[in-house]
Amino acid sequence: MTTTLPARPAFGSLLSPTSAAVIAATAGVVAEHSEEITARFYPRMFAERPELLRVFNLANQATGEQSRALAASVVAYAVQLIDPAAPSFSHVMMRIAHKHVSLGIRPEQYTIVGQHLLAAVADVLGDAVTPAVADAWSEVYWLFATQLIAEEARLYARAGVDPATPTRPFRVVRRIEETDDVVSLVLEPADDAPVPGIEPGQYVSLFVDLPGGDRQPRQYTVSSTAVGTRLQVTVRKVRGAHGAPDGRVSSFLHDEVAVGHLVDVSAPAGDLVVPSSDSPLLLATAGAGITTVLPIVEHIARTQPQRPVIVAHADRTSKDHALRETVLHAGRQLDDFTRYTWYETVDVDDHRSRTGFMDLSEIPLPAGLHVFTCGPLPFMRQVRTALLARRVPAEHIRYEVFGPDLWAAAPPSS
Ligand SMILES: Cc1cc2nc3c(=O)[nH]c(=O)nc-3n(C[C@H](O)[C@H](O)[C@H](O)COP(=O)(O)OP(=O)(O)OC[C@H]3O[C@@H](n4cnc5c(N)ncnc54)[C@H](O)[C@@H]3O)c2cc1C
Ligand code: HEM
Numbered sequence: 001m002t003t004t005l006p007a008r009p010a011f012g013s014l015l016s017p018t019s020a021a022v023i024a025a026t027a028g029v030v031a032e033h034s035e036e037i038t039a040r041f042y043p044r045m046f047a048e049r050p051e052l053l054r055v056f057n058l059a060n061q062a063t064g065e066q067s068r069a070l071a072a073s074v075v076a077y078a079v080q081l082i083d084p085a086a087p088s089f090s091h092v093m094m095r096i097a098h099k100h101v102s103l104g105i106r107p108e109q110y111t112i113v114g115q116h117l118l119a120a121v122a123d124v125l126g127d128a129v130t131p132a133v134a135d136a137w138s139e140v141y142w143l144f145a146t147q148l149i150a151e152e153a154r155l156y157a158r159a160g161v162d163p164a165t166p167t168r169p170f171r172v173v174r175r176i177e178e179t180d181d182v183v184s185l186v187l188e189p190a191d192d193a194p195v196p197g198i199e200p201g202q203y204v205s206l207f208v209d210l211p212g213g214d215r216q217p218r219q220y221t222v223s224s225t226a227v228g229t230r231l232q233v234t235v236r237k238v239r240g241a242h243g244a245p246d247g248r249v250s251s252f253l254h255d256e257v258a259v260g261h262l263v264d265v266s267a268p269a270g271d272l273v274v275p276s277s278d279s280p281l282l283l284a285t286a287g288a289g290i291t292t293v294l295p296i297v298e299h300i301a302r303t304q305p306q307r308p309v310i311v312a313h314a315d316r317t318s319k320d321h322a323l324r325e326t327v328l329h330a331g332r333q334l335d336d337f338t339r340y341t342w343y344e345t346v347d348v349d350d351h352r353s354r355t356g357f358m359d360l361s362e363i364p365l366p367a368g369l370h371v372f373t374c375g376p377l378p379f380m381r382q383v384r385t386a387l388l389a390r391r392v393p394a395e396h397i398r399y400e401v402f403g404p405d406l407w408a409a410a411p412p413s414s
Pocket of ligand 1: 058060218223235246250251270402403
């Protein structure tokens with residue numbers, strides 16, 4: 001096996017010193033083969049536990065995104081155990097725990113995942129996996145698992161959710177056709193309990209039974225918290241590009257789900273929440289990322305109407321720009337609200353919007369700015385780069401990814 005990391009003593013670390021030395025010696029080769037390992041892990045696990053196909057996102061399996069996210073997170077976790085200079089891992093941990101809680105992941109399932117993941121390591125690395133190597137990686141896995149299980153237990157307890165029944169039935173009471181591709185579904189609890197408390201920016205997992213028998217969950221940001229007895233999600237229909245199929249759940253919600261339909265909805269999850277300081281806030285979004293903007297602006301209008309808010313949004317055209325008027329309406333309740341839009345194609349009579357991609361180098365930014373960004377990864381990378389160049393500190397920039405987070409596990413260095 002190749003050694004790419006110095007064997008630092010894990011003094012004060014969670015890992016035993018023997019395992020720390022083995023991990024330092026093998027992290028490089030595991031990282032090199034990590035996607036091969038996770039690509040082998042999932043089919044193994046699904047063959048033995050086919051019921052898990054109803055919890056995992058099958059498109060993320062098909063595209064390999066979940067494999068990459070899992071592999072990157074395990075390697076990043078191992079590295080930060082042995083490298084005191086590694087960046088803090090807590091935000092990755094929290095993101096995973098929130099996602100797991102929205103899906104009802106239970107402690108006993110960690111044994112299944114651990115068994116198949118460690119077996120996949122042995123499959124791929126063969127003879128290099130001596131008993132000492134197997135033990136060290138098992139220790140890493142269980143340290144990671146134990147921390148996740150503890151965090152998830154805390155989140156379940158706080159939300160009053162039993163992970164054995166992580167969803168509640170909600171009835172669609174209204175559909176709002178926002179654009180050709182975007183629909184808002186307004187949902188009311190179909191049991192006797194009230195709508196749970198929702199922090200602006202949080203999401204829920206919707207579980208739907210698709211034609212053909214598959215059951216699939218997807219996450220949707222709660223796009224408005226204006227009506228306390230209701231919960232709204234806003235869904236962009238995903239069109240398949242280059243021969244890929246159309247999005248299964250978003251198409252189903254668009255085409256099949258009418259008023260009266262019941263859907264299973266998880267408790268709210270997600271740690272992208274607005275810090276309650278007075279600092280000015282920039283919300284920089286593209287496409288479906290707009291769904292995070294409305295609940296934040298509504299929340300600030302209710303709680304801190306004097307707080308300066310800048311909304312910057314990029315979309316293909318004004319016709320694709322969902323929730324535009326609703327955000328503007330909520331923004332009018334603020335003392336200091338500024339809005340910028342960029343469209344790839346601007347209407348001839350639209351003199352306010354800018355043409356092309358978002359360019360944050362050209363707008364005034366107040367001191368002490370905090371930023372939330374949500375949109376495709378390349379977009380968020382550009383936003384981050386532009387803001388760092390404008391001297392916004394990296395720790396003031398937070399983001400939400402509408403898919404497995406391939407950014408958190410390998411944060412950009414710029
Ligand atoms: C925290 C979070 C919040 C979110 N909030 C929102 C929101 O507010 N609004 C919103 O609209 N979305 C949101 N999303 C995204 C949402 O969860 C779904 O991912 C989205 O609706 C697509 O799901 P789908 O089932 O329609 O598409 P899927 O069926 O999951 O397909 C997704 C992509 O994979 C491709 N694909 C599928 N199978 C294959 C294959 N075999 N080969 C190649 N490509 C394939 C599809 O073409 C498509 O491009 C959020 C996601 C997260 C994680
Ligand atoms: C230490 C063990 C585990 C690690 C390191 C881990 C890691 C991850 C990561 C990195 C993600 C992607 C999060 C995101 O950015 O959205 C994720 C999602 C997920 N995890 Fe885990 N996980 C572990 C255990 C489990 C277990 C025990 C289960 C239950 C079977 C599970 C089921 C899922 C599911 C269903 C998703 C969402 C997948 C998707 O949407 O494609 N995980 N996990």
